[in-house]
Structures are given as C-alpha cells and as structure tokens.
Amino acid sequence: MERSEEEWKEKLSDEEYYILRQKGTERPFTGKYNDHKEEGIYHCAGCQNELFNSKAKFDSGCGWPSFDQSLNKKAVKESFDQSHGMMRTEITCANCGGHLGHVFNDGPTETGQRYCINSVSLNFTKKN
Numbered sequence: 001m002e003r004s005e006e007e008w009k010e011k012l013s014d015e016e017y018y019i020l021r022q023k024g025t026e027r028p029f030t031g032k033y034n035d036h037k038e039e040g041i042y043h044c045a046g047c048q049n050e051l052f053n054s055k056a057k058f059d060s061g062c063g064w065p066s067f068d069q070s071l072n073k074k075a076v077k078e079s080f081d082q083s084h085g086m087m088r089t090e091i092t093c094a095n096c097g098g099h100l101g102h103v104f105n106d107g108p109t110e111t112g113q114r115y116c117i118n119s120v121s122l123n124f125t126k127k128n
Contacts, residue, residue, distance in 0.1 A: 001047050001095050001096040001097075003096075005021070008020075008021050008046075011046075012045070012046065015120050016045055016046070016120055016121070019099060019118050019120045019121050020044075020045065020046045020093075020096075020098035020099055020120075020121050021046075021098065021099070022099075023083070023090070023099040024099070024118075025101075025118060026064070026118050026119060026120050027063075028062065028063025028064060029063040030063075030119075031063075031064060031065060031118065031119025031120065032119045033065040033117075033119040033122055033124065034063060034064060034065055034119060035059075036057075036065065036124070038054065038124070038126050038127075039054045039055070039126070039127040040054050040124055040125050040126040040127040041053060041054070041071070041124070041125050041127075042054070042057075042065075042067075042117075042122045042123070042124055043122065043123045043124070043125065044093040044095065044096060044098055044100070044121065044122070044123070045098070045120065045121050045122055045123050046093060046096045046098035046121070047093060047095045047096035047098070048123065049075065049093050049094065049095035049096065050071050050075060051070060051071055051075050051076060051093065051100070051117075051122070052067045052069075052070060052071055052075075052115070052117070052122075053071055054127070056068050056069050056070075056071075058107075058108065058109065060107075060108075060114055060116070062114075062116055064101060064116045064117060064118060064119070065116075065117050065119055065122070066107075066114050066115060066116055066117070067113075067114075067115040067117065068107045068108075068109040068111045068113050068114065068115070069111050069113060069115070070115065074094055075093075075094055076091050076092065076093065076094055076100065076115075077091070077092045077093070077094045077097075078090070078091060078103060079092065081102065088102045088104070089102060089103045089104075090102055091103050091115060091117070093121075098121060099118075099121065100115075100117050100118065100121045100122075101115065101116045101117040101118050101121070102115075102116050103115045103116070104116065
C-alpha cells in the first residue's frame with residue numbers, strides 16, 4: 001500500500017501519524033489496549049491489515065500491549081533497528097509499512113516472543 005506523506009497526514013490523527021509513520025512510541029501504561037481483555041482481532045490503524053489475535057495477548061508488565069505471535073507470518077515485517085543506541089527488532093505492518101513496535105526474545109510462552117506494540121498503531125474488532 002503506497003500513500004504520499006500528505007495522504008497519510010490527512011488519514012491519520014497527529015498521534016497515529018507520529019507513531020505509524022515517524023516511528024514514535026506512546027508513553028507506557030497509557031495505551032487503550034494495554035489492559036484490554038476482549039476477544040477478537042487487532043488490526044493496523046493505518047490500513048486495517050489483521051495483525052494479532054487476542055488469544056496471543058498477555059500481560060508482560062512492560063506498559064504496552066504484548067503478544068506472543070502475530071496472526072500469521074505475512075502480517076508483520078521484522079527489521080533490525082539501532083535507533084536510540086539500542087539493538088532491537090522493529091515490527092512494521094507488512095501491508096502499509098506502519099511502525100507497530102518491537103519484538104523481543106523474552107516472552108513467557110512457548111514461542112519465546114514478546115511483540116511489544118503501541119496501542120495507537122492498533123484498532124480492534126470484537127469477536128461476535
């Protein structure tokens with residue numbers, strides 16, 4: 001999905017633009033999905049690509065929604081991130097390239113993964 005920066009600015013709120021397009025981060029423990037418990041699917045706020053099932057969500061205590069796996073291997077893209085003097089794996093939406101957060105190899109489940117995701121980069125559809 002390709003859009004100009006002007007089109008993204010028109011489509012997204014200022015906060016969504018900052019996080020999804022400028023690789024920003026929301027403050028910990030402030031996101032609407034950090035303590036969210038409903039069953040359903042989390043989508044990219046930029047393009048509605050399905051990203052995570054609520055069954056993969058867990059409370060990591062880090063202050064951001066955490067998942068132990070993406071919905072499928074094609075939902076997100078991983079890339080090396082050396083910003084802010086750290087070495088991390090950035091997660092972006094595979095469809096629109098929007099910044100979602102980072103993935104770490106310290107998850108408590110059998111996957112060993114902790115996808116640490118900004119709430120602002122997500123929308124949610126409740127299971128019927």
